[in-house]
Amino acid sequence: MQLTDLTMLELAAKLAAGAVSSEEATRACLERIRQVDPKVRAFLRVDEEGALAAARASDARRKAGSPASALDGVPVGLKDIFLTEGVETTAGSRILEGFVPPYDATVVRLLKEAGLPLVGKLNMDEFAMGSSNESSAYFPSHNPWDLARTPGGSSGGSAAAVAAREVFGALGTDTGGSIRQPAALTNTVGLKPTYGRVSRFGVIAFASSLDQPGPMTRTVADAAALLQLIARHDPQDATSAAVEAPDYSADLEGGVRGLRLGVPREYFTEGMDPEVEASVREALREYERLGATLVDVSLPHTKYALATYYLIAPAEASSNLARYDGIRYGQRAKDARGLKELYALTRERGFGPEVKRRIMLGTYALSAGYYDAYYLRAQKVRTLIREDFTKAFQQVDAVLSPTSPVPAFKLGEKVDDPLSMYLMDVFTLPCNLAGLPGLSVPCGFTKAGLPVGLQILGRPFDEARLLRIARAYEREHDFFLRPAPLQGWPERQASVTPPCP
Amino acid sequence: MALTLEQVRHVATLARLALTPEEEQRFTTQLSAVLDAVAQLQALDVEAVEPTSHATLADSLLREDATRPSLPPEKSLANAPAKSGTSFAVPKIIE
Numbered sequence: 001m002q003l004t005d006l007t008m009l010e011l012a013a014k015l016a017a018g019a020v021s022s023e024e025a026t027r028a029c030l031e032r033i034r035q036v037d038p039k040v041r042a043f044l045r046v047d048e049e050g051a052l053a054a055a056r057a058s059d060a061r062r063k064a065g066s067p068a069s070a071l072d073g074v075p076v077g078l079k080d081i082f083l084t085e086g087v088e089t090t091a092g093s094r095i096l097e098g099f100v101p102p103y104d105a106t107v108v109r110l111l112k113e114a115g116l117p118l119v120g121k122l123n124m125d126e127f128a129m130g131s132s133n134e135s136s137a138y139f140p141s142h143n144p145w146d147l148a149r150t151p152g153g154s155s156g157g158s159a160a161a162v163a164a165r166e167v168f169g170a171l172g173t174d175t176g177g178s179i180r181q182p183a184a185l186t187n188t189v190g191l192k193p194t195y196g197r198v199s200r201f202g203v204i205a206f207a208s209s210l211d212q213p214g215p216m217t218r219t220v221a222d223a224a225a226l227l228q229l230i231a232r233h234d235p236q237d238a239t240s241a242a243v244e245a246p247d248y249s250a251d252l253e254g255g256v257r258g259l260r261l262g263v264p265r266e267y268f269t270e271g272m273d274p275e276v277e278a279s280v281r282e283a284l285r286e287y288e289r290l291g292a293t294l295v296d297v298s299l300p301h302t303k304y305a306l307a308t309y310y311l312i313a314p315a316e317a318s319s320n321l322a323r324y325d326g327i328r329y330g331q332r333a334k335d336a337r338g339l340k341e342l343y344a345l346t347r348e349r350g351f352g353p354e355v356k357r358r359i360m361l362g363t364y365a366l367s368a369g370y371y372d373a374y375y376l377r378a379q380k381v382r383t384l385i386r387e388d389f390t391k392a393f394q395q396v397d398a399v400l401s402p403t404s405p406v407p408a409f410k411l412g413e414k415v416d417d418p419l420s421m422y423l424m425d426v427f428t429l430p431c432n433l434a435g436l437p438g439l440s441v442p443c444g445f446t447k448a449g450l451p452v453g454l455q456i457l458g459r460p461f462d463e464a465r466l467l468r469i470a471r472a473y474e475r476e477h478d479f480f481l482r483p484a485p486l487q488g489w490p491e492r493q494a495s496v497t498p499p500c501p
Numbered sequence: 502m503a504l505t506l507e508q509v510r511h512v513a514t515l516a517r518l519a520l521t522p523e524e525e526q527r528f529t530t531q532l533s534a535v536l537d538a539v540a541q542l543q544a545l546d547v548e549a550v551e552p553t554s555h556a557t558l559a560d561s562l563l564r565e566d567a568t569r570p571s572l573p574p575e576k577s578l579a580n581a582p583a584k585s586g587t588s589f590a591v592p593k594i595i596e
Contacts, residue, residue: 210556328581339594356524
């Protein structure tokens with residue numbers, strides 16, 4: 001047993017007992033990163049100095065008997081979408097190469113105040129646009145369960161780092177499934193909180209009405225503990241909810257007896273991998289054995305969710321990404337003649353193909369003559385999708401489904417087919433459109449040893465119940481104890497090979 | 502719905518993207534395919550439906566109009582590709 005095999009809460013208990021120091025735990029992460037990250041490639045950069053300084057400060061607090069939080073001293077990683085003062089932040093894009101933020105995101109500040117050493121910045125699809133980490137401008141990350149495959153996206157680096165036990169936990173963001181889908185593909189727990197539950201201040205924006213940060217961990221209890229630190233109202237985010245967070249760990253072992261769990265018939269359709277379906281069906285039977293009642297529910301507008309999302313998210317993205325113009329920060333095309341050419345060349349060189357595709361799509365959907373037919377119509381269908389859930393939650397306490405229709409696919413398999421890549425989010429994105437909390441919990445493996453995730457969706461601000469439902473299943477299986485093999489090698493190597501961190 | 506090359510060029514101008522000829526061709530094909538896929542929304546009757554901009558907007562987004570400290574100029578300018586004194590520098594826009 002290595003130190004890095006501990007869960008966040010196990011490590012916290014050892015730190016509290018004085019059995020291990022935060023500096024030892026942080027050094028164990030750094031050593032693990034040196035050993036396995038050349039294969040996994042989860043990190044864009046490691047902040048060894050900053051993490052060790054934070055660890056030593058944590059140890060001093062422990063020694064003085066005044067820890068800053070329950071997780072004081074537990075090292076975690078951050079998706080490279082969170083602004084970190086003094087530490088380069090790129091959102092996986094060339095256009096932000098060399099950008100050193102002048103301030104911390106609110107969630108980063110909260111983690112620092114809680115005493116967690118921040119080990120480094122994790123790889124992601126460029127500006128969080130993608131489901132495989134392959135749109136990262138730097139290199140793709142690899143799935144610790146089969147290195148030839150994707151860890152999912154866009155928070156793929158975060159999921160891979162947690163699954164490979166390079167960090168004890170991580171923060172990701174989820175706009176259409178970007179926390180839950182990679183969690184499902186890597187045997188980890190990923191929670192997308194209710195829209196407004198966690199501050200977006202200092203989180204590089206993709207689609208502002210959908211984006212939401214959340215925890216990615218090995219266990220449900222760790223996710224509850226990490227969420228506890230970041231679920232705060234933030235006056236600096238106008239969409240942050242002034243809702244008091246409950247104690248997410250208090251009722252974790254409460255079980256599911258008497259709960260009504262909805263099974264949406266529209267989520268069990270053609271196109272789903274048979275092994276994924278079998279795992280999820282088995283999990284549903286497990287919930288019945290544990291005392292829950294399964295209820296057949298209908299979310300009739302599910303089939304419109306993908307189209308709705310792929311109008312709304314690119315429209316918001318095209319507006320948000322207008323700020324990358326080469327004037328105030330980021331890269332600039334220095335050879336441009338005149339201001340207009342400076343904008344256009346900077347953006348042409350700085351953005352990758354998926355980002356350009358979405359900017360083009362969003363700009364078109366918002367342009368004169370098409371706004372009503374595309375963007376406004378999509379916003380109306382969004383209302384119908386939200387109402388589907390409102391009706392379903394009158395009958396049930398939560399809705400269960402697969403997180404991803406397929407297990408981890410091979411790197412390179414879908415890069416040339418944007419539409420098939422977009423289909424990876426078909427079960428996760430309705431939750432973002434409706435602003436609901438959603439969680440992915442490991443629910444077994446395929447015959448080839450690839451992880452499968454179960455998705456649990458709930459009412460707004462019902463994160464505690466989702467965690468309790470997930471824990472009831474996790475307790476029966478302990479899939480999180482199984483280490484990822486870190487084997488297999490991609491047939492198609494990344495063309496860019498940066499130095500090891 | 503098929504997009505024309507002309508439309509793609511127009512959208513690229515609006516988006517301030519200096520696309521290469523190859524990109525213009527590729528996006529014409531790919532965006533047409535995406536627009537075909539999203540055309541299914543046209544089949545729904547949404548005449549009487551209110552649009553949703555944010556799923557769970559708080560009741561009041563207003564706060565007290567109090568001054569707060571903001572970033573000092575040297576921090577705001579720290580990442581500037583080009584600067585002049587306490588300003589961002591841009592190419593000449595008026596000849």
